[in-house]
Amino acid sequence: MKSRNLQGKAAPDTHMLTIVGLMVLALVIMAVLQPGDYFTLRNVRSMIFQFPEYGILAFGMMVCMIAGGIDLSLVGIMNFTGVLAAMIVTKMTANGSDLSMAVPAIILAVIVALAVGGCCGAFNGFIIGYFNIPAMLVTLCGLQLYTGLAYGITGGPAINGMCDAFKNIANGTVAGIPYVLFIYILAVAVVAFVMKSTVFGHEIYFLGSNAKASRYSGINTLKVTVMTHMFSGILGGVSGILITSHLNSAKSSNGSTYTLLTLLIVVLGGVHPDGGKGRVMGVALATILLQLITNAFGLMHMDDNAKTFVNGCLLVAALLLDAYLDKRALKKKSE
Amino acid sequence: MSEEVFLKLEGVKKSFGGVHALRGVDLEIRKGEIHCLAGENGCGKSTLIKAISGVHNPDEGSIWIDGEKVENMKPMDAINRGIQVIYQDFAVFPNLTVAENIALNGELKNKTKFVNWKQIHEVAEKAMAQVGADIDPDVKLERLSVANKQMVAICRAIINDAKLLILDEPTTALTAREVDKLWDIIRSLKAKGIAIMIVNHKLDEIYRIADRLTILRNGTYISSGDISEYDQERFTRDMTGKDITEEKYMPEPGSEEVLRVEHLSRKGAFENVSFSLHKGDVLGITGLLGSGRGEIGEALFGLSPADSGKIVLNGKEISIKSVSDAMANEIGYVPEDRLTQGLFMQRSIQDNTIAASIRQYMKHGRLDKKGMEDTTNYWIKELGIKAPSPKPAVRTLSGGNAQKVVIAKWLNTHPKLFILDGPTVGVDVGAKAEIHSILHDLAKKGIGIIIISDDLPELVQNCNKILVMKEGKVSGMMDNSIDERTLGNMLVGSSDRGGEKA
Numbered sequence: 001m002k003s004r005n006l007q008g009k010a011a012p013d014t015h016m017l018t019i020v021g022l023m024v025l026a027l028v029i030m031a032v033l034q035p036g037d038y039f040t041l042r043n044v045r046s047m048i049f050q051f052p053e054y055g056i057l058a059f060g061m062m063v064c065m066i067a068g069g070i071d072l073s074l075v076g077i078m079n080f081t082g083v084l085a086a087m088i089v090t091k092m093t094a095n096g097s098d099l100s101m102a103v104p105a106i107i108l109a110v111i112v113a114l115a116v117g118g119c120c121g122a123f124n125g126f127i128i129g130y131f132n133i134p135a136m137l138v139t140l141c142g143l144q145l146y147t148g149l150a151y152g153i154t155g156g157p158a159i160n161g162m163c164d165a166f167k168n169i170a171n172g173t174v175a176g177i178p179y180v181l182f183i184y185i186l187a188v189a190v191v192a193f194v195m196k197s198t199v200f201g202h203e204i205y206f207l208g209s210n211a212k213a214s215r216y217s218g219i220n221t222l223k224v225t226v227m228t229h230m231f232s233g234i235l236g237g238v239s240g241i242l243i244t245s246h247l248n249s250a251k252s253s254n255g256s257t258y259t260l261l262t263l264l265i266v267v268l269g270g271v272h273p274d275g276g277k278g279r280v281m282g283v284a285l286a287t288i289l290l291q292l293i294t295n296a297f298g299l300m301h302m303d304d305n306a307k308t309f310v311n312g313c314l315l316v317a318a319l320l321l322d323a324y325l326d327k328r329a330l331k332k333k334s335e
Numbered sequence: 336m337s338e339e340v341f342l343k344l345e346g347v348k349k350s351f352g353g354v355h356a357l358r359g360v361d362l363e364i365r366k367g368e369i370h371c372l373a374g375e376n377g378c379g380k381s382t383l384i385k386a387i388s389g390v391h392n393p394d395e396g397s398i399w400i401d402g403e404k405v406e407n408m409k410p411m412d413a414i415n416r417g418i419q420v421i422y423q424d425f426a427v428f429p430n431l432t433v434a435e436n437i438a439l440n441g442e443l444k445n446k447t448k449f450v451n452w453k454q455i456h457e458v459a460e461k462a463m464a465q466v467g468a469d470i471d472p473d474v475k476l477e478r479l480s481v482a483n484k485q486m487v488a489i490c491r492a493i494i495n496d497a498k499l500l501i502l503d504e505p506t507t508a509l510t511a512r513e514v515d516k517l518w519d520i521i522r523s524l525k526a527k528g529i530a531i532m533i534v535n536h537k538l539d540e541i542y543r544i545a546d547r548l549t550i551l552r553n554g555t556y557i558s559s560g561d562i563s564e565y566d567q568e569r570f571t572r573d574m575t576g577k578d579i580t581e582e583k584y585m586p587e588p589g590s591e592e593v594l595r596v597e598h599l600s601r602k603g604a605f606e607n608v609s610f611s612l613h614k615g616d617v618l619g620i621t622g623l624l625g626s627g628r629g630e631i632g633e634a635l636f637g638l639s640p641a642d643s644g645k646i647v648l649n650g651k652e653i654s655i656k657s658v659s660d661a662m663a664n665e666i667g668y669v670p671e672d673r674l675t676q677g678l679f680m681q682r683s684i685q686d687n688t689i690a691a692s693i694r695q696y697m698k699h700g701r702l703d704k705k706g707m708e709d710t711t712n713y714w715i716k717e718l719g720i721k722a723p724s725p726k727p728a729v730r731t732l733s734g735g736n737a738q739k740v741v742i743a744k745w746l747n748t749h750p751k752l753f754i755l756d757g758p759t760v761g762v763d764v765g766a767k768a769e770i771h772s773i774l775h776d777l778a779k780k781g782i783g784i785i786i787i788s789d790d791l792p793e794l795v796q797n798c799n800k801i802l803v804m805k806e807g808k809v810s811g812m813m814d815n816s817i818d819e820r821t822l823g824n825m826l827v828g829s830s831d832r833g834g835e836k837a
Contacts, residue, residue, distance in 0.1 A: 197701040199693050206690055209679040216638070216676045217690040217744065218662040276681055 014325055015270040019285045022314075026292045030299075037299050045178060047295050049171065052184035053078075053242040054258045055287040058265040059191045060121075060232035060239075062283045065266055066195075067228040068208035068275030069128060069135030073142030074236045075259045077120045079252050080146040081240030084116055085109035086159040086250035095161040102165040109166070113237040120146055121233020122226050129225035139229075143259070150252035158251035162244070170246035180242060187238065192280040194231070204228055208275025264311055265290055268318045290314075339366045340402070341499055341530045342387065342418075347396035349382055354733045356382040358554040359396065364499060369521060369531045371541045371562075374551035375574055375767075380534050383551070384501055388420045389413035401498075417498030421505065425488040427476050434459035434472035437490045462490035466520045481624075482513040489520065499530045506540055507624060507789070518544050538570055539823060552576055583815050584775055584797050589614030592650070593783035594752055596635075599644030604630035605807040608644070612800075617774060617784045619794035622804030623826055629671060631804070632754045632787050636668035637661040648752055648783075662691070664752075667745030669738075671756040671787075677741040678729050685711040685725035687740050692747045714743035719769055735766025742773065752783040759793060771797050791819045791826075 030038040037043060057074045064071040092098075092105035120142065127138045172179050195201040203224045206214045215221050244250040269286035271278030290311070297307040344362040348355070357379045364370050374380050385391040387398070389408035398405050400416050427436050438455040459472045468486045476484060485505065492500055502521075506514050521531055521544060535541055541548060542562065549559040550573040557573045565573075591614040600606040605627030612618050622628040634641040637658045646653050653664045661668070670676035679687055688711045689696065696703045711725035718739045722732065729737055738758065745753060758774070759767040774797065778784045788794055794801050795815055803811040803825055811825060 193701075199697055199702065202686070202693055202702070205682070206679060206686070209682050210675070212676050213679055213690075215658065216668070216670050218658050219690075220659065276679070 015322070016279075016282055016285065018318075018321060019268070019270075019282065019289055023285070023289050023292060026289065026296060030292075030296050034296075034299050038296070041176075043295065043299070045173070045176070047291050048178045048181050049246070050294075051287055051291040052180040052187075053170070053239050053246060054255070054261055054265070055184055055284070055291075056187045056235050056242070057239045057258055058262040058269075058283055058287055059187060059280070060235035061262040062266045062269070062271050062278055062280070063191070063195070063204060063228055063235075064135065064139075064232050065271045065273060066208045066275060066278045067204045067225065068211060069139075069225070069228070070263075070273075071121075071124070071139050071229060071232045072136065072259055073120070073124055073139040073146060074232065074239075074262065075255055076143040076146030076150070077117050077233050077236030078240040078243060078258070079250070079254050080120065080150040081113035081117045081237040082244035082250040082254065083150040083153050083159060083252065085113045085241055086162060086244050087153065088112060089162050089166045090159060093163045099163060099165075102163045105163070106166055106169075110241055113240050114234050115237075117233040117235070117237025117240065118230045119233070121229040121231065121236065124233070125226035125229030126222075128229065129222040135229075147252050150250075154251055156251075158249040160249050162248055166245055167248050168245075170242045180246075183238070183242070187235070188280060188284055191235075195280055200224070200227060205276055208277075210276070261290070261311075264315050267315060270318075270322070272322075340364070341366045341400070343399040344383075344387070345397050345399075347383070347386055347393040347398065349386060349391055349393050356554050357386070357393070360551060360554070360556045361559070362549055362556070363559070364530050364532055365547075366498075366530050367525055367528045368546045369525055369533065369544055371545035371548045372532055372534045372551065373536050373541060373548060373570075373574060374557075375536065378551045379554035380551060381503065382554075384420055384503060384534065387413070387501065388418055414495060417496055418501070419492035419495065419497040419499070420501040421485070421488045421492055421503065423503050423507065425484050427484055427488055427491075429477035430475060432473050432475055433470050433479070433487055436476055436487050437462050437472075437494065440491055440495065458494055459490070462494045465493060466490060466523070468520075482509055482516070485509075485517070486520075493524065493529070497529055499532065500524060501532045501534070503534045505533060506535065506537070510623065514540070536574065537823070538567060539820065541570075550574060583795065584617055584771075584799055585815075586615035586617070586775075586778060586799055589616065589781075591781065593648070593781065595645075595647040597645040597647075599631070599634065599641045599646065601630060601634055601639065601641045603807075604634070604639070605804065608802075608804075608809055610800075610802055610809075610812065612783045612785070614781045615778050616800055617778045617786060617798045619798030619801040620785060620787045620804060621789060621791065621794055621801060621822070621826065622810075624789070625806075626804040627807040628787050628789075628804045629756055632668065632756050632785065635661065635752070635754055635785075636666055638668075662748065665748070665750050666752045666754065667691075667748055667750035669741050669745060669753075669755040669758055671760070673734075673738055673741055673761070677744075678737060680730040681728055683726050684715070684720070684722055684729055684732070684740055687729050688714055688725070688743045688747060691744050710747060711743075714747065718743055718746075718773060733766075734761040735770070738762050738770065739766070742770065746777075750782065752785070753777060754785045754787070756787040757790075758786055758788070759790065767793075791822050795819050795822060 057078060060074050061071055088109040089105045092101045092108070124139050124142045127133060128135045168179070170180050195204065203219050206217070206219055207221055207224050211221060243254055247254060265286045266278065266283055267273065268289070269278070269283035271283065293310060294307060340363055342362070342364040344360060347357055347360045349357040360379070360383055362383070372380055372383070382391065386393050389410040389412055392407055398408070405412070431439070434456050437459040456472055463470060466486065466489055468490060470479065470483055470486065476487065479487070505517060509517065525531055533544065545562045547560065548562050548565060550557045552574065592611055593614055593616070594612040596611070597609050599608045608631060610618065620628045620631055630639065633639045635646065635655065637655045637660050640656045646655060648664055655661050655664065674680065679690065685707055689707050696706050708725055714720065715722055715725065720736050720739045720743070722736065729740055732740065759770055762770065774784050774786070786794065786798055795817065799815050801813040801815065801817070801822070802809060803813065813822065
């Protein structure tokens with residue numbers, strides 16, 4: 001028992017178990033309350049259509065938070081890149097009528113969205129790292145900045161009329177399975193690989209654990225900060241494509257609740273707000289847990305505010321649980 | 336001096352996460368005496384202070400204050416009983432004025448809800464008059480010198496009817512003149528019947544001020560008595576647990592030059608520093624705080640690069656403008672503050688060990704986890720780090736083992752020049768000797784070793800060359816035939832002259 005504790009792995013595992021436990025609890029409650037509607041293929045599919053767009057945003061939030069910062073600008077990046085992508089697709093396919101241009105238009109839109117997302121993030125990261133301004137302030141400004149840019153392009157009304165191929169990205173299925181599930185799984189795999197098996201990933205953890213010691217260990221902290229936010233921005237770009245395709249509409253104010261939602265997910269997923277701690281699987285599980293709850297509330301036709309309240313309770317519970325586990329781990333060690 | 340006991344500790348024990356900081360300490364402080372608490376770094380002095388001031392409650396043992404046994408003491412209880420601690424950093428508020436710093440604590444203690452500015456000034460001025468301090472009460476603390484900040488801290492302590500004043504290493508950052516003034520104040524407080532406990536491990540200072548002495552080693556009480564009962568031999572033996580077997584480091588005289596530094600300067604930190612290091616040499620750099628000793632190390636490692644001068648490493652002139660330059664030239668650096676600068680406390684031994692050399696492990700597009708683990712196991716064995724595996728977080732290790740991890744981090748980069756600022760601060764005696772022998776072995780292999788320290792016995796014992804810094808300039812280059820006393824006097828004496836000039 002003691003040696004397992006010393007390995008420092010017991011605590012995060014407990015956290016993961018808690019999330020899985022909560023998921024089971026949600027499923028059981030729904031099995032009792034709404035057995036007919038909840039456990040249908042249709043409902044599962046409808047859930048899968050919904051969570052990847054903010055699930056991928058949550059990974060952006062996660063990497064920044066592990067690096068000891070935060071990224072509040074993700075929704076801004078998502079809408080800015082979404083608007084750009086929508087513009088490219090509608091212009092090149094003449095509002096969805098010229099289908100011959102659909103594939104090149106989509107490819108260009110995706111490349112532009114990811115590149116612009118990366119640039120927005122890199123800009124955030126540079127301001128944070130070079131001028132030493134807290135990430136919270138910089139990315140909050142970033143949120144306004146990129147939302148404003150998106151608004152400037154659309155001039156207010158949403159861009160609609162994308163070609164079917166583009167709409168299919170987030171709404172299509174293969175053998176009954178939504179494409180977005182594969183996109184999400186790919187995103188999980190990429191983020192997990194970066195965090196676990198690359199120098200960059202380890203440097204993110206180092207930076208978040210102790211920025212000063214990172215510098216004293218020869219880690220280029222400015223570079224890592226810029227790259228972390230760039231990574232987050234690219235993930236924001238992916239979400240931009242997904243939400244635009246999903247809603248068949250791009251405007252500056254889509255998904256405005258996602259900033260707080262992604263924060264909730266990463267903290268629930270065991271990412272420590274002080275940085276240096278957090279796992280991809282935890283965040284993925286937390287995303288799914290929240291989707292289960294949201295869906296349950298939807299099916300029961302309950303008030304949206306009640307959902308907000310439950311989410312709040314969950315977050316407080318997660319924070320208390322973490323504090324308790326930390327304390328218990330410390331106590332165990334001193335015994 | 337009365338024989339009446341103010342504070343008595345018996346068999347006090349305290350451990351943190353498996354590390355026994357105190358293993359049974361007895362202590363007796365009488366009213367109106369100046370009592371020195373001595374012991375090497377890491378002997379548990381700070382923990383003991385925290386136990387007395389109610390920050391930590393002892394696991395075992397008992398504490399009597401003024402003849403009354405106290406249990407579960409909180410910091411506020413200790414203050415109410417007249418115990419005041421002045422920590423090394425003085426715990427003053429730099430953004431508040433002198434008067435606010437002195438008087439606000441009292442306001443808090445009396446649970447006043449509103450601030451009476453007139454009273455604050457009166458209280459502050461009264462306190463300053465008592466210790467003979469002459470500081471403008473409206474100046475912000477951050478603008479004061481170290482000595483004056485300390486004065487403010489003392490004033491703040493005594494306004495609350497202090498009966499016991501504890502000073503944690505009060506002289507480390509002071510010039511000789513300021514030390515004299517401090518001792519005058521201490522003696523005047525003693526005359527008022529206040530008991531004073533000073534944590535110090537500098538023998539010459541202890542002789543000048545203390546009435547009685549208690550020595551701790553490795554968290555254990557060793558001895559206690561009148562200062563007259565201690566001569567230097569007993570003092571050293573009680574402190575270190577060794578009969579004075581000062582084996583000084585004596586390398587074979589090497590001819591190969593490892594490092595040459597010429598006319599290195601950085602504005603506001605140091606100027607015109609030149610020295611050289613041959614194969615086998617261990618160079619010590621010492622000086623008072625602010626003398627530029629630490630800044631030389633920071634310049635060589637590129638943290639705050641030098642403005643001008645020449646650095647020649649292994650016969651090649653190099654330019655160091657950043658940490659990456661220093662690492663590209665195979666320079667390693669153990670920073671002064673292990674906790675904030677040297678280690679990632681929450682991360683595993685393995686993460687810490689490979690932190691500076693992680694790029695070596697990138698193989699076929701991914702990190703070689705097995706390689707990282709093997710390396711960590713190698714260093715755990717090689718340096719004798721007491722840990723069951725590479726997995727535990729570094730915060731679970733004792734000071735000595737944690738410091739070995741910092742050393743492992745740099746040895747894994749295979750440095751040609753290894754700079755260590757305070758390599759054994761907060762390290763227990765056994766690990767200290769081990770770290771020293773590791774450094775000697777490295778030096779023999781031709782790696783340039785520079786030890787920056789204010790621990791004079793450490794320097795004399797381990798360095799065959801000692802560079803003394805004074806106000807940013809080199810004031811002498813000694814070999815290790817010099818004894819600690821003379822070296823100490825050199826530091827103190829030199830700053831004395833500086834004081835007179837000003």
